[in-house]
Amino acid sequence: MHNDGKVVPINKAHATPSPLARLPVVLLQVRDKAAQQLQQGLQDLFDNADDTLFEMADKARSNVDHHIFFEAMRDLRLKRKNFERVFMERLFAAFASLGEAGRGELQLVPLVSYEAAPTTPRDALEKAVALEAMLERVRHRDGLALAQLTARLSAVLGSHLAECENPLGPALLCECFLQAGRSLGVEIRVKLIMLKLFEKYVLSDADQLYGEANQLLVATGVLPELKAAPSRRAGERAAREQRREEALPPTELPVDEGGQQAFAALQTLLKAVRGSVAPTLEASHQPQPIATRDLLRLLSHLQQYVPTPQVEDEFDLRNQLEQLLTRVSVKSGKSRVVEEADEDVINLIALVFEFILSDCTVPDTFKSLIARLQIPMLKVAVLDKGFFSHASHPARRLLNDIAAATMGASVGEDEPRDPLYLRVEQLVQRLLNEFVDDAAIFSQLLTEFRAFTADEQRRSALLEQHTREAEQGRVRTDEARQRVADALNRRLLGKVLPQVVVQFLQQAWSQVLLLASLKHGEQSVHWQAALRTMDDLIWSVGLHDDTEAGRRLLEQLPGLLKALRDGLNSAAFDPFSAREFFVQLQALHVQPAERIDGLIEVREPFVLGTLPGEPAIDLPSDDPDLLKVHSLRVGAWILRQQDANVALRCKLAAILAPANTYVFVNRAGLKVLEQSPGQLALAFKQGSLQVLDDSPLFERALAAVVDRLRQLNHAK
Incomplete structure (x- = not known):
């Protein structure tokens, strides 16, 4: 939420509370009580933000939108603690400013309006409209309690306090929220969702916030004659509790005839x-x-x-x-x-x-x-x-x-x-x-629990599908990188070429080849054209002695340069670096080959992307533990002992070719483990891996008990 809305920031001269600033004890009590409630509201906000963004991702009509909301979920999880910390720091700074000189000159109210200037970006306008509507709803709903709180704060401070200077006023709370959200790298739709959640889980309880602050002040004798605003929350909470307690009509258990x-x-x-x-009594x-x-x-x-x-x-x-x-x-x-x-x-x-x-x-x-x-x-x-x-x-x-x-x-x-x-x-x-x-209560609870788990399973299934597609995309990318590296190594290894050309092919043209492979495949004209351009470039800077080669170079050079530029543009290569390379390439083409400086012999194979992982574990094809791995089905749950204290429960989500990589996800559908067949077989051998039996637990337990009882009877 960088540059979030037309909110005039807190005056820099007062951003850091003065060590000499002193607040009355009752205001510190009001601050601490409010901070406690606001902290809880922020926790509820973040707890529900995940669900909200998940639903948005579920309803997304395009893969791009789907990805945006999932990335927003990840960003919020990573930055949640920092967000809450910054919010509370801004809140405490707003209270501290009450005790400072020059407080009346501060402008803290969000300056939002529907009348946006023609140059206002659309995103800023949307946020401005959302903010103004939020503030208006709070003022309309809780204006009396807010006005009483502002009047009491003025009485304690001994000077007039405007509503926009009230640290608990909606304007300043929004300011704290927007400042805390600057670190979030999310787009406007997500920012607007966060604002709505802030209103729902924080500002919607403003009457309680103002009511408790007013009670603290009244208890110390601050303007007790002001009539307290009626609480609208009491009736709403009672209604919610009544609805929550309304149970489904009990269903009758099936009549057992053969039990x-x-x-x-x-x-x-x-x-x-x-x-x-x-009973433990004597036998008599x-x-x-x-x-x-x-x-x-x-x-x-x-x-x-x-x-x-x-x-x-x-x-x-x-x-x-x-x-x-x-x-x-x-x-x-x-x-x-x-x-x-x-x-x-x-x-x-x-x-x-x-x-x-x-x-x-x-x-x-x-x-x-x-x-x-x-x-x-x-x-x-x-x-x-x-x-x-x-x-x-x-x-x-x-x-x-x-x-x-x-x-x-x-x-x-x-x-x-x-x-x-x-x-x-x-x-x-x-x-x-x-x-x-x-016993009808069991039917009722079963219905409720299945509704809960069905929702969880739907969420995890969607996340699991997202994880599976991401892993399949990663494998495709790794395969494409290997194809590009192989193509470069076939043409470069053992050759003596200008260093600038070798670096260009490995650092820039490799990306052109990678893009062609991923988008169009190895059989496409795009891939073949990129290979021909690479071959022509290597030939053009080779050590040619005959004049016929020189004439051929002059004929082919315009087409080569155009193909190079087109390829670099398609890969969005840095234009400055591209210009620098073409200047160096021109110098290579106009001077005699024997005078070229910076020639190198390519001896090391080129690797695009990450280096190969752990060495493969070589086991015979009929190894019992390897056969157990091959019998694993997608959807199977395993228990993987990570160390003496940590055991990981995860589900096999996919087996990815060509290396048959086994990808496991947790209950939420997020990737937690990636193993080769050899690694899993070794874990079976070490006893650190076991497959969990997902058949009905009670049936397994009853069968095991019957088995045990039969053994006891046979022993007698």
Whole structure:
């Protein structure tokens, strides 16, 4: 946002606060309170700017626009911290200027108008119009509170303060925003989007900003007689909360007709682990089973005490139930135990979760959240044995969807700021708070979670496609560079030529050849013409002794010079450097060959672009780990151990010819890893790479538990 709009900058004489400037304590309190709110508003702005620009890229009708918005997203991510820092510095400088002499001479109001001068660029006009409209909306909406704040600041300072000098006025806040945005290298459309977001996430809360500042001043006795402006936000927030709490109508769970039979088959295997949930009482007490409804009541009680993910202690469900049963037994004087069928359900769920929490497909950061689902899932299974037999059961699908969505979340991510982590945490907490015995909540949460993940998947798919196309373009460029280098080396290696010509071919004409190769291909007339021009140039400065060659040079020289100029123009080569080369070339053509200075023999091969990477890892074609690499499919997730503390979760997005380079992306669709087949095979051998199983987690867990139970029964 360089030169952003007709905003008169803060007077340079007052840009740096004087060390002698002193503000009353109450103004420092107003400043710090406002800074806190504005900081939060800027964070919300940047958090949502990414989504907004992504949507713009998604709707872009051309590749150019698509690229512009993606580059803007990248620029904002890189410069976000600096942007916020500069904004706060400008805000503090505006407050500091209140305590300086000559404050009344400052002009800080944005001078914007629809009446733009004829010479005003269109971009500046658009920004001017947007700024003026923003300021007018704030003044119309929150003008009373702003006027009261300005009056109170004037009273504290003991001199008249104009609205344009109010550090929290919309004019100065816009000034701070525009100054902070000078470092952003984005075009006008993005700048206007940022201005709209600034209005939405910062200026739209101006009434709260002014209201709290006025309250601080009133509390210290500054113009308490001014009647406070009514808050428009309270009603809006209440309405938003009410809309947010409006839930979808619950859907009924499918009736299970074969669930009991399937569970009965599982019970024969569960005999091996019975007796693990019982009160710790002496054997003389006669066991008395508790009814299923009482078990559900106990589980609902435990559900309220499930530890948060931040608590490191493991929550052992069976141990917690034993303690509860012991307390109930002591109180009743009877040994209370769970019924056989209910104990089987408890053991089966416990074993399933043991598998889930040890499975590498679930990131450690999410395991603590999923572990909290154990009691809700157990209650569902107690209520409905079809939970174990029907893969379409909403509770099972919800668990599977959570596991599938979190599989790509790399360990070490900042989960409190991660939208997926926050959504899963919210979902788990709702189940713990709301689920008693109506399992319809699982259908509702499943619908909501799938809507969330569908949006994430759409975003990541678009970014992944962008990454794939960029990588394919890079490979094409690398191939074209190699073709150009090969063409130059075939013509130059071993030749003795003027140094200026060699440098011209390697530094300038190589770009002409590269452009022809990328745009038109090796079979095109453009590529062939560029090669002929290069051959003619090399011949023209060669050591020719016969006069016939001289006559031929005179005939061909005009065409050669024109072809050289046309080629350089097509590659947008620097005109000054081009003129300098043609002067030197003319000198080479008019003097005898034996008198030419600066002849060199080309001995080193020319390399265009980056040097080759790591040497290839040579493995036999039937190497087992190399075969595992070749069996990887696009879309497969892997876990790559970077070092002892860092593990990278990424998805295979593309296998790029001709070197079969494997390109991996993260959950957001951005490239995070590029490996050759040999490098991946070596990682398999070292145990630092494993392919993640993306089949439904609950089904895998149940199959593993059944396997384990069969082994226990056979051992007995």
